[in-house]
Every structure is written in C-alpha cells, then in structure tokens.
Amino acid sequence: MRRLSDAQFAWLLMLPGLALFGAIITYPLVSALVTGLFEQSLVRPGRLFVGLANFADVLGGDFWPVFRNTMIFTLGATVAPFVLGYALALALNAGIRGSGFLRGLFLFPWVIPGVVVSFLWLWIFNANYGVLNGILGTRFSWLGDPDTAMLAVIVTKTWASFPWMMIMLLAGLQTMPKELHEAASVDGAGTIRRFWSVTVPHMKGIAGIVFLLEFIWNFQHFDTIYVLTGGGPAGATKTFAVAVYDTAFKGFDLGHASALGGLWMLLLLILVAIYLRREKEDAR
Amino acid sequence: MTVTATRSRTTTLARPVRARRRPDVVRSRAAAWVAVGLIGLFGLAPIYWLVVTALTPDETAFSFPPSLIPTEVTLEHFVNLTKNEQLFGYLINSVIVSVITAVLSVIVSAYMANAFSKFLYRGRTSLMHLVLASQMFPQALLLITLYAVFSATGLLGSYAALVLSFTTFTLPLCVWMLKGIFDTVPSSLMEAAAIDGASRWRTLHQVALPLAAPGLVAAGLFAFVRAWNDFIFALTLADPERQTLPPGLVHTYLGEFQTAWPDLMAASFVVSLPVIAAFMFLQRYLVGGLTAGAVKG
Numbered sequence: 379m380r381r382l383s384d385a386q387f388a389w390l391l392m393l394p395g396l397a398l399f400g401a402i403i404t405y406p407l408v409s410a411l412v413t414g415l416f417e418q419s420l421v422r423p424g425r426l427f428v429g430l431a432n433f434a435d436v437l438g439g440d441f442w443p444v445f446r447n448t449m450i451f452t453l454g455a456t457v458a459p460f461v462l463g464y465a466l467a468l469a470l471n472a473g474i475r476g477s478g479f480l481r482g483l484f485l486f487p488w489v490i491p492g493v494v495v496s497f498l499w500l501w502i503f504n505a506n507y508g509v510l511n512g513i514l515g516t517r518f519s520w521l522g523d524p525d526t527a528m529l530a531v532i533v534t535k536t537w538a539s540f541p542w543m544m545i546m547l548l549a550g551l552q553t554m555p556k557e558l559h560e561a562a563s564v565d566g567a568g569t570i571r572r573f574w575s576v577t578v579p580h581m582k583g584i585a586g587i588v589f590l591l592e593f594i595w596n597f598q599h600f601d602t603i604y605v606l607t608g609g610g611p612a613g614a615t616k617t618f619a620v621a622v623y624d625t626a627f628k629g630f631d632l633g634h635a636s637a638l639g640g641l642w643m644l645l646l647l648i649l650v651a652i653y654l655r656r657e658k659e660d661a662r
Numbered sequence: 663m664t665v666t667a668t669r670s671r672t673t674t675l676a677r678p679v680r681a682r683r684r685p686d687v688v689r690s691r692a693a694a695w696v697a698v699g700l701i702g703l704f705g706l707a708p709i710y711w712l713v714v715t716a717l718t719p720d721e722t723a724f725s726f727p728p729s730l731i732p733t734e735v736t737l738e739h740f741v742n743l744t745k746n747e748q749l750f751g752y753l754i755n756s757v758i759v760s761v762i763t764a765v766l767s768v769i770v771s772a773y774m775a776n777a778f779s780k781f782l783y784r785g786r787t788s789l790m791h792l793v794l795a796s797q798m799f800p801q802a803l804l805l806i807t808l809y810a811v812f813s814a815t816g817l818l819g820s821y822a823a824l825v826l827s828f829t830t831f832t833l834p835l836c837v838w839m840l841k842g843i844f845d846t847v848p849s850s851l852m853e854a855a856a857i858d859g860a861s862r863w864r865t866l867h868q869v870a871l872p873l874a875a876p877g878l879v880a881a882g883l884f885a886f887v888r889a890w891n892d893f894i895f896a897l898t899l900a901d902p903e904r905q906t907l908p909p910g911l912v913h914t915y916l917g918e919f920q921t922a923w924p925d926l927m928a929a930s931f932v933v934s935l936p937v938i939a940a941f942m943f944l945q946r947y948l949v950g951g952l953t954a955g956a957v958k959g
Contacts, residue, residue: 387862388781392789395774395833402830403796406807413807420809466701469694480698482945484705489941491891493908494930497915498712501923509711512727537708540701569690598800601893605912619802626806627898639803650798654791 411643413636420630432637440621440638447528448617448642451603452596454532455539460589462536463543468577470544471551481548488541496605499534503606524614527607531615535602543588550584551577587656594649598642618642716740716928723924739928749929751903752910759821759896759906760889763828767836767885768878770829775840776866780849790841797834805898812899819901827895832885839884843877844870883940890937907933 382390414432418425466484470477487495502510505519520530554577562572578585600619603609609616609624616624622642626635715723719736722729743749778790808827812818817826847870855865871878890906897909905913911933915926 382862384781385783388777388783388786391773391777391866394770395793395837398770398826398830398833399793399796401811402808402827403799403804406804406811407799409807409810410803462701462704465697469697469701472690472694474691474694474698480702482942484702485941485945486709486938487705489887489937490709490930490934491893491908491937493891493893493911494712494934497911497926497930498708500916501715501927502708502711504923507724507726507728507923509728509730512730515727517726537704540705569693594798598798598802600802604894605916619800622800623802623805623894626802627809632806635806636803639800639806642800643803646798646800650795653798654795657794 407643410636411640413632414640416633418632418636420626420632425633428633432633433641436634436637436641440625440634441641443613444616444618444621444638447613447615448597450528451532451535451599451615451617452593454528455535455596455599456589456593458532458536459540459543459592460585462540464547464585466540466544467547467551468573470548481545484544485541487537488539492538492601493605495534495538496602499530499537499602500606503530521607522611524612527611527614531603531606534606535596535599538602539592543592546588547581547585550581554580587653590649590653590656594646594653597646597649712927712930715924716931718924720922720924739924740932742925743929743932746914748914749907749910752905752907752914755821755900755904755910756890756906759824759828760886762821762825763832763889764882764886766825766829767832768882771833771836771840771881772871772874772878774833775837775844776870778837778841779844779847780852780870793834793837797831801831801894805894809898818899819904821900821904823899824889824892824896824904824906827899828889828892829885832888836881836885839881840874840877843874847873880944883944887937887940 413425415427415429416425417428417432470481500521502508503520505511505517505522508520510520511517518526520526558576558580559572562576567575598619599617600623603615603617603620604623607615609620618638622635622639625631625638629635714730714732716739717735717737718732719734719738722732722734774793778786809818812820812823817823851873852865852869855869856862860868891908892906893908893912896906897912900906900909902913911926911929915921915929
C-alpha cells in the first residue's frame, strides 16, 4: 500500500468533520438562500419560482420592524452584560478575599440551561404572583405590555450572559503586568486615571472581541425570547430569529421565511467579517 | 495566595509612596465589594428564588405578595417529579442524545484538531477560520432546510437528527479547544514514535490522544452540555416521544391555564444539576478553552 502524504492524511482526519459541516450547515444554508426565490410551503410538496418577489414582500412588510426589534434587543443585551461583567471582573481582580469562590458562584446564571433561565424569569415577572411585583407592590404584566416586554427580555438575557463577559474580561485583566499599574501609581495617577490610561488600553483587544461576539450571538438569539414572549405582545419582541422560525414553522411559508432569513444572514455576514478581521489582528 | 498578597503589600510599604498608596488600595477594595454586592444581588437572587419556590408548598407559593424567606418547606414538588412518567421519558431522551453527542463530538473533533495542529497543508488557515465562523450562522435559518433534509432522508423525528445536528454545532469550539491541547504535545514525541516504525494512526492513537486525555474529557463535557441545553432543534426536529427535557418541560408546564410554578422550579433545578456538575469539573479548562475557541487566532 502506498503511504499517504502528510496533506492526504490530514484531509482524511478532517473528513468526518467536514462531512458533518457540509450536511448540517453548508448545504442547508445555501439551500435556504435559494428557497428565498421560490413560493414554497412546509406542508405541501412542490414549489414555484417567483424571483425576488419574496424579498420585495419582506422588505415592504416584516423586515423593518423586525430589524428595529433585533437591533434594540442586541444592543441592550450586549451593552448591559458588558458593563456588568467588566465591573465585576475589575472588582474580582482588585484582590478581594474569596474572589476565586465568587467567580465560580457568579457563573451559575450562565451555566444553567437557557430554558430554565426563561422559566425562572417568567415566574419572577409573573403578573399575579411574581416576586418582582411583590417587591414593588404592583401587579403589572411586565411581559404582556408592549412598552416593557423588550426591557424584560433584555434583563433576562443580561442575567444569563454577564458571567461569560466577567470570566473573559477577568482572564484579560489577569494577563496585565502589575508593574504597569505600579509605575503609573508612582507617577501619581489615581485609581480612575489608571483605569482609563492603563487598564482600558490593555483590555482593548479582548474587550472588543467579546463585545462583538456577544453582539453576534444576540443578533441570532432565539430561546429566551421565544419562551418569554413568543415575539409578542403585538410583535414588540419579534426579532429575526423568532420571525423566521414562526414564518417557517407556524405559517408554513418557507419562501418568505427564507427571504427574511437571507437578509438576516447578509447582516450577520458583515458582523462575522468584522469579527474575523479583528480576531486576525488580535492574534498578530 | 494570602502569602503573596501580604508580601507584595510589605514591599509597597517599604516604598516612599506609602502614605499616598494605602488609602487608595482601601478605597478601591471598598468599591470592589460594593460592585460585587450589587451585581451579586442581581446575579444570585433569581437562583435563590428558584430554590425557594421549588421548596414552597403550593398554598404559600401562590400568595401575594410572596414571602421572601420561606416560612414552610416541603419536598413534595421533587416527589411529584419522580411520579411523572412523561418527564422521565424526556430525561432518558436527554441522556441518550447528550451522551452520544459527547462521544461523537470528541471523536470527530479530535481527528480534525489533530489535522489542524500537527500537519501543514494548503487551505489550513482558511479552513480553521471557516470552522470558527460556522458557529455564527443563524440556527433558525438552518432549521428551515435541515427539516427538509431530515424529512427526505427519513431521519426526521429520530435521535440521529438531534445527534448529528448537535455534534456539528459543538465542533467549532471542540476543535479549537483540542487544537490548543495538541499544540502542547511535543512533535518530537510523535517523530520518535515514527522513527520507531509506528504508523501515523498508531502515533495518533497511542501517543497524541492519551496525552490529550484531559482535553478530550473537557471537550466531551462541553458537547454534553450543549446537547443537554438545546431548545430550538429538539423542539423542531424530534418526535414528541423523542423530545429532550428543554422542549419537554415547555410542553409539560407552559400553556396550561395555571402553570404549576413550584413543580416547574423543582424540575428546572433538577435539569440544571448535571450541567452545574459538569462546569464545576470544567472550570479549570473553561477559560483556556473559551479564549482559545472564541478569541485567539
């Protein structure tokens, strides 16, 4: 038997993985983008070529409100955990006692399953018996009112993701040489000045990347929103993920779901391209 | 830890800046504790509430305003869980799907990571970036045609549909995690094995894989958790009899006229346990693995 070259052997090792990527990601993705050009139902066989009609329908209808909701959710659910996670990472890095134990404890909201997170906050926000209303002395339907539903969803997602921010940023802080702070301190810089002039520049790379990554994940987040509000009330929390899912699996309209999904994908690709470029620069 | 802290403080004290530095440190420690306290309240109060609700008898759980400190404690909701056969079925499904996903993920990603770590070939870097980027494709969009693919191949509704999907989604992080581990296995060891006449397969299986064993366990646990936690794919691709716990719990408890909240909180607690146990074990690898998979090139 002829001995394989290194490259041939490497491709052989990658074969099962590449086959899975092809079957579960690449083919369905390409095929979904093509489906956007057809009138196609989930429950009836056959399809009809309609060109860009689905895209035109979507852009004239669902796209903009869904885009707006997605942006509000994504920004809110990225900025808030970033700020909380950064503050907590700084605090745990300040040499307080028991910070290792606290770090483990704070991971809990992030490690418990997403559906459990949703159940828990559904119960907290419950209009009639919820503990939030109990503390505030109100009986308000936080998830049932279009004005507060998005805020409630963002709070929930923030709770579930600030620990990830904390642990990543803490890892970054721990690589910061102590001498930098000591030197700045000798030069008379106070805590706040040292934060802006030493910590922030040191953390720029990792902070930028975790922010962008969380942004990308939130841009396609599904679980929490779907269980908490199902996109309601009155479409107030309908993001791309929920809209595409509902159009395909509740409305059975694959053509429109794929067209909306194609536009969503385009926006995501821009974000991913930024991520890959940043990540390359950071590795240098 | 305490020793180093004391030592560094002594050296600081010996310096001329002593008078200015001490209150500074005290003040930033105080600020740190305030931050930990406030964020801790936000982070941990909901967990406290989950546990308290699960232990509260129905009559008190549905009184308003709820009492923040339980006056009466009961295990009836946990007992109720053991009597629910439907939930037991979801649990078995979750275990089957998560365990197979973990094993398959480790096998597939170990080979792939080895190829990324130990061999040079055209297209390697681009492929690595593509693998990294693939975890960012929207799953709701993939589902549209994946549903059709599984339907056409007769896999729709089966465990296989879930396992194949979950394994693919765990690959990016597992591959990057394991590549980092294989990078630390000295190539000289593998070369020595090759000189002794071992084939590439033998070198891989008897030299590289055993040395990477802790990393393989970590990758397997990560994959297990990913499969255990998934909601949208299990909801859509599995038959009602093959559904895992996350969609199973939604079907069991939500959408009724009056949700049995204490029962649901008890179920939530139980569903979270294996994941929490896995992460306690994973802690050591967590930061390294995540930063390798998510951040570093």
